[in-house]
Each structure stands twice: as structure tokens, then as C-alpha cells.
Amino acid sequence: MLFGSMNQSELQFGNFVMGKDFSFEIKHSQENSLARVGTISTPHGDIQTPAFIPVGTKATVKSVLPESMRDLGSQALLANAYHLYLQPGPDVLDEAGGLAQFMNWNGPTFTDSGGFQVLSLGVGFKKVLAMNADTFRADDVIADNKERLAHVDDEGVTFKSHLDGSMHRFTPEISMQVQHQIGADIIFAFDECTTLHNTRKYQELAIDRTNAWAIRCLDEHQRQTDLRVGKPYQALFGVIQGAQYEDLRKKAAADMGAMQSSGISFDGFGIGGALDKDSLGTIVTWVNEVLPENKPKHLLGIGAPEDLFVGVENGIDTFDCVLASRIARTSAVYTMEGRFNASNGAYKRDFNAIDDECDCYTCTHYTRAYINHLFRGKEILAATLATIHNERFIVRLVDQMRQALLDGNFADMKADFLGRYKHRSGQAND
Numbered sequence: 001m002l003f004g005s006m007n008q009s010e011l012q013f014g015n016f017v018m019g020k021d022f023s024f025e026i027k028h029s030q031e032n033s034l035a036r037v038g039t040i041s042t043p044h045g046d047i048q049t050p051a052f053i054p055v056g057t058k059a060t061v062k063s064v065l066p067e068s069m070r071d072l073g074s075q076a077l078l079a080n081a082y083h084l085y086l087q088p089g090p091d092v093l094d095e096a097g098g099l100a101q102f103m104n105w106n107g108p109t110f111t112d113s114g115g116f117q118v119l120s121l122g123v124g125f126k127k128v129l130a131m132n133a134d135t136f137r138a139d140d141v142i143a144d145n146k147e148r149l150a151h152v153d154d155e156g157v158t159f160k161s162h163l164d165g166s167m168h169r170f171t172p173e174i175s176m177q178v179q180h181q182i183g184a185d186i187i188f189a190f191d192e193c194t195t196l197h198n199t200r201k202y203q204e205l206a207i208d209r210t211n212a213w214a215i216r217c218l219d220e221h222q223r224q225t226d227l228r229v230g231k232p233y234q235a236l237f238g239v240i241q242g243a244q245y246e247d248l249r250k251k252a253a254a255d256m257g258a259m260q261s262s263g264i265s266f267d268g269f270g271i272g273g274a275l276d277k278d279s280l281g282t283i284v285t286w287v288n289e290v291l292p293e294n295k296p297k298h299l300l301g302i303g304a305p306e307d308l309f310v311g312v313e314n315g316i317d318t319f320d321c322v323l324a325s326r327i328a329r330t331s332a333v334y335t336m337e338g339r340f341n342a343s344n345g346a347y348k349r350d351f352n353a354i355d356d357e358c359d360c361y362t363c364t365h366y367t368r369a370y371i372n373h374l375f376r377g378k379e380i381l382a383a384t385l386a387t388i389h390n391e392r393f394i395v396r397l398v399d400q401m402r403q404a405l406l407d408g409n410f411a412d413m414k415a416d417f418l419g420r421y422k423h424r425s426g427q428a429n430d
Helices: 066-071 081-086 090-096 115-123 172-182 200-227 246-258 277-288 305-313 323-328 361-365 368-376 380-407 410-421
Strands: 002-004 011-013 016-018 023-029 036-042 045-049 051-054 077-080 109-112 128-132 137-142 150-152 157-160 167-170 186-188 235-240 268-271 297-300 318-321 332-335 338-341
Touching: 036 380, 045 051, 051 077, 051 380, 077 081, 081 090, 081 109, 081 167, 081 172, 090 172, 167 172, 172 186, 172 200, 200 235, 200 246, 235 246, 246 268, 246 277, 268 277, 277 297, 277 305, 305 380, 305 410, 323 332, 323 380, 332 380, 361 380, 368 380, 380 410
Parallel strands: 051 318, 077 109, 109 186, 186 235, 235 268, 268 297, 297 318
Antiparallel strands: 002 023, 011 016, 023 036, 036 045, 128 137, 137 150, 150 157, 157 167, 332 338
């Protein structure tokens, strides 16, 4: 099955032929399951799905070269619109030829809308966002001085930069303009990200607001596409909210799935917002049973190995998460037997690889003892080697899931992996 967008004349851009249709092809579907194998085609190349998309928040995966990310098997990278908007500015990326060109990344790119960050980082130096259930506005911050540092209204979000305290404004239109300038192949509609602590009544209002913003995103996306003739086509994904409520998730999925404006609809969908880990599979199933089957589904911010299995078996095509790189910088590394902290004293004279089943550059060249030494000596190389391993571990794991779906043994592969991985999961922070 092949589903494409509009036809555009082909234009040469760097090493790529631009103007090719964005498309999604389902190559294999598992019986009695939502799981499937497919190909997402973008102007900067194809993504074989299911796939894990490492996060390079500021146009870089921290401590690792883009070339190294390609070598370890990454098919695409995701950057954050909020961070790139603040620094260096979307106009700089636009002038550079777009995100991929700017960071010397030879492949597809994603940007998230910045919606989560303006409501978390934007509230002011990691303070807790408080949703006011009486006025139904996410406009207060729990802070010692009670200062309002972020304000959500029906038009958008006003927020304070976490870098210098300057005030900024994001609306659906601004998010689309920023993401078009950044130039990623896949971008996301601006949404209001809620938490599990919000009331049911607030969740209802947030969904209505996200719905209204989604229509405005479609309109502005089409306007920007028309204005920026000759630029590579950018696919727009709508975002499904609704927290833990079945009826709200299904309503959001139905509304987004059928939504059209300015003659276009969403090219794919992201599932985001508040996701209780224990209910992850149930929530994803609610959504994916309603969304159009022929469009790709992305699970935002999910990257723990056990959660990736849940996503794949319930119809997720792509994932992104900072977890692999974030924990690597604290010395936590993945193995087939679970996680462990490489900086612990027990590994001072351990001359084995982090994981003797891993084929990454770190595991084929360095020992646990050396990496232990680097972390204890506070050497920058420690983060590089640990990140390379963790990202390869997760990318390869999802690649193995994809192959298992094709081979018809996904259930066995899942049971084998989790049986071994959970054996040591309690020692993740040992």
C-alpha cells in the first residue's frame, strides 16, 4: 500500500533530489495485531519502520558526531523547535539550508513543535507548571515568588526563556513558521501538553484548544508551503492528547484523523501528552484503532526498551526519546541483561565490553574498566562512548523488532529479550 502527498517538480538540493512526495508504504502487517512494517519516504531519504529516532535537541546528539550517529544505524534525528528558536534562531538554520545541512546530517530530520518545552522549560527554570482548574488556564507557576512565568490562552503561549529570562510568544502560526525555517522533513502541530495531574474538565478544554490550534497549523503550514516554493516538502503530523481518558483519546484521534483545512490533512500523527506507563499499550491502542491506518504514527518521548515493545505491538511506527543519551552521561548503560552504572567500583578491573552482544564502536574497541576510568576521571570521552553504545543498543533493538515482525517471531523475540533484560532491571541504578 502506498500513500503519497502532492506532486512537486524535482529540485536538486545538496546531495538529495528534492520535491519528491512524502509517502508511507505498509509492507507487512502482523495478523490479529496493529503491528506493522513500513517505509516513510522523505526528501532526505527513507525511514524503515518501526524505527527509533534519536534526539538531537539543539541540532546535536550531545557528545556524539552526526557521522557517528549514522554509523551506529540511526535513520533520522529529531531536534527541538523551542531550543533552536531561542538559539541560534530559525533564520540561521534557514540561511544554512535547513536543519540537515546545518548539522551535516545525511538523512531525514524531525522537529517537535516546542509545545511541551514552552510549558515545562518555558515556565521558568524547571519550576512546576500548575493548571488552574477553576479558570482553566495553565497560567501559574508554583514558585517561591508566585510569579507568572508562562501563560496559556486560546491564541497561544507566552513564556519566559530558560536561557536569559526574555519573554516570548508561541502561537500555532509562529510554531509553523519556526519549523518551516528550521526545515525538518517531518514537523508537528502545536499542541497544549497536559499532565496526569490535570482535572478531567481541564483535559476536555485542552483538547478543544489543541483541536483549534491544529486547524490553524494546517492553514499556516499550507501558507508557508506555498510561500517557500522550491523548498523540500515538509510533512505535518497532528498530535493526539487526552491523557488517560479513553473517550478523550478516541475523540482526539477521530477529530485529528478526519481534520482538513486549506485543502490539506495531516500527513501522520504523534501520540503525546500524559501517558501512564502501566496504561501505555491501552492508550496507544485506543488511538491507533481510530486513526487512519494508512498514515504513520509517532510516539513522542518514549524510549525505554520495554516501552518500545509495547509501542511496536500496538501500531507505532517511529519513536523519539532523550533517555538513551541522557542516562549515558550519568554512566548508566544498557545491556541485554539490563542496565548498570559503568562508574561503579565493581567495574574498575572489568576488561569485558559493556555488552558482549553489542556491535557498536564502543563495545568493539573499549572495556568496562576503561569507561569506568573515564567516568571517575570526569573525562568528556566517557559521555561520548557511553552515548554511542546506548543509542546503538536502542536503534538496533527496534531494528530487531522490525525484522522479527517480518520473520513472524515477534512474540518470541519480545519474551526472550524481556526475560533477560528484566533479570537485572532492579540494578539499573546500582
